[in-house]
Amino acid sequence: MELASLTIHELHALLVRREITARQLTESVLARIAAVEGRVQAYITLDREGALAQAEAADQRLAAGETNPLCGIPLAIKDVLCTKGLRTTCGSKILENFLPPYDAAVIEKFKAAGAVLVGKASMDEFAMGSSNENCAYTVPRNPWRLDAICGGSSGGSAAAVAADECIAALGSDTGGSIRQPASHCGVVGIKPTYGRVSRYGLLAYASSLDQVGPLTKDVRDAAIMLQAISGHDQRDSTSINAPVPDYTAALVEGVAGMKIGIPKEYFGAGLDPEVEAAVRNAIRQLEAAGAEAVEVSLPHTEYGVAAYYIIAPAEASSNLARYDGVRFGYRDLAADTLHDMFCQSRSQGFGPEVKRRIIIGTYALSSGYYDAYYKKASQVRTLIVEDFTKALAQCDALLSPVAPTPAWRLGEKASDPLAMYLSDALTIPTNLAGLPGISVPCGLSTAGLPIGVQLQAAPFAEEKLLRLAFNLEQRLDLVGKKPALA
Amino acid sequence: MGRILAYVEKLNVLDTAGVTPTTHALDVTNAFRDDVVQPSLSQQEALANGPRVNGEAFVVPKVI
Incomplete structure (x- = not known):
């Protein structure tokens, strides 16, 4: 058995018993990357030397009795x-040479835990996309079928987990960017509550929507990763100062007494019959485990995509104004005037989907069009929030397809942005x-592609x-089923 | 782009008169903290990613 194919909790047990070393584990992951990355293309930047150094430091801590579940985990x-x-590129040429002078809060937490950071996973440029095809560097393939998209925008993270090119990964989710690629690649993905993670x-893409979360090989690993990254941070004024529960303690057998709401609008026209069958089977499985299923309604679901494609581009147009070529990122050094420098640096640095959203967002916020x-x-967002409040008063969680x-x-869909946008209709409202949402594998299509079920x-x-x-x-019983990489 | 703007027009079938806009999903108000000076980046670190710098500032084409 290759170490790279195991889960965090399986490997943690081996590491703390010193049956394996973090160095052996990291070497196993690096060997796996060397063997399959040419086909999968999940990473933009690899840090082999840094990973091995971190693994050796983790081994010293483990030898001294460290029990953090992420210590030594790639x-x-x-x-x-x-x-x-x-190097941190955000999938964009505009940040091709950006070396951050500080770590993100979640990276600080991983480093403090002794985790091993293997590399930076591919993504749609500035997290704008649903297929990871909007990346200026690599377009990852779906490990289950190399001619299929891996999903987006956290596509590289999902593909790397599915292909055992890491043990677990972090992504970000603004309209489904963790849950959708997790679903398409047959892994678990959590979008935590807004404010749960710094x-x-x-x-930043769309600050009222963005949230960081894990992609993992099973649900227990997702709980471990969520535990590691959750908590208040003064440096993020939207982070919530609420206690972090013991998430692995939630993993109890049986769901007797729990009520799952089935939102009828999520099973409408356009739902693939194989996806519907797999999700309906998931409902039956939870009923057999003791849950009660009730139909609920989220009547404004069909307006989610339209509201999102105003709100998210509006926020993006403001957030991305910082990429002006002055302090960091790409600058057209040939520009003679300040105005030309701004325009040409942005024109040359951003890709087409990012430009499209900046233009839409600027237009939606412009004088005379704002209202x-x-x-x-x-206002429609308020109606969507109220739908969820009413539905979740009747049940513990909502169950639906992810995509x-x-x-x-x-x-x-690369030349049809609207068709691409509509594929996110079931994840955007979250x-x-x-709200928090999770994507869990629930079956395979006849074409051999994974299907995920969403809980909110x-x-x-x-x-x-x-x-x-x-x-x-x-x-x-789908855990451990591995993609063919063909 | 025209197709996308035409698509979002579908919001207009909804009557939202009197509905309070949501700009923040959770019910939180301003987050304050004590005004205490915290460590921050050195000038050298802050300038390290500058496309053109002179050791103490970012350099841009002449403005006036």
Whole structure:
């Protein structure tokens, strides 16, 4: 058995018993990367030497009795999170040479835990995309079928976990960017409650929606990773000062007495029959484990995508104004005037999808259009929040598909941005409402592509999600099924 | 871009008169902390990623 194929909790047991060393484990992951990365292309930047040095430091701590569950565990980090001295591109040419002078809060936590950071995972540029095809560097392949997209925007993180090119990964989720690639690559992904995890050092896309979260090989690993990154941080004024529960304690057998809401609008037209069958089977499995399923309604679901594609670009147009070529990032050194320098640096540095969203966002916020677009979308957002409040008063969690179809072929939607946007219809509302959501594998299509089921709950009810997901995982018995990389 | 703007027009079928806009999903107000000076980046670190610097400032094309 290759060490790289195991989970955090399996490897932690071997590490603390000193049956393996962190160096052996890291070498196993690096060997796996050497063998398959040419096909998968999950990483933008690898840090082999840094990883081995961190592994040796972890071995010293483990020898001295360290019991942190992440000590010595090789992780992949979405390239949207600042890593001190290690290139952070956000998938964009505009940050091709950016060496962050500080670590993101979650990276500080990983380093303090003794984790091993293998490299920076590919992503859609500035986290804008659903297929990871909008990356200026590498377009990862789906490990289950190399001609399929891996999902986005945390596509490299999901592909790296699925292909055993790391043990677990971090991503970020603004409209489904953790849950959707997790679903398409057959791994577990959590988008925590807005404010649960510090975003200090996360390159901002849409600040009222962005949240950092884990992608892992099973639900227990997701609980371990969530534990490691959660908590208040004064440096992120949106981070919530609330106690962090023991998430692994939520992984109990049985879900007797729990009520799962089935939002009927999530099972509408456009839902692939194989996805629907796999998700309906997940409902039956949770019923067999003791849960009660009730139909609920989220009547404004169909307006989520439209509201999101005003709010997120509006926030992005403001956030991305900082990339002006003055203090960091790409500058057109040939520009003679300050104005030309701003324009040409941005024109040459940003890719087409980023430009599209900056233009839409600027337009939606412009004088005379603000009320018609941004204010209207923010009011619709309120209606979506109210839908969730009502539905979650009737149940512990909402169960639905993550994405309406399995992964599509590379290039299939690349020239049709609207079709790409609509593929996120079932994950976007979670972010608009700030709720936690989880994607758990629940089956494979006849084409051999993974299908995920989504659970959403009230703010700070991650424990309910983990308990339901854990029981689902136990009954579906999909953990350990590995992609063919063909 | 025109198709995207046409698509978002669908929000107009909803009557939102009197609905309070949501700009922040959770019910939190201003987060204050004590005004205490914390360690920050040195000038050298802050300038390290500058495309053009002179050792103490970022250099840009002449403004006036």
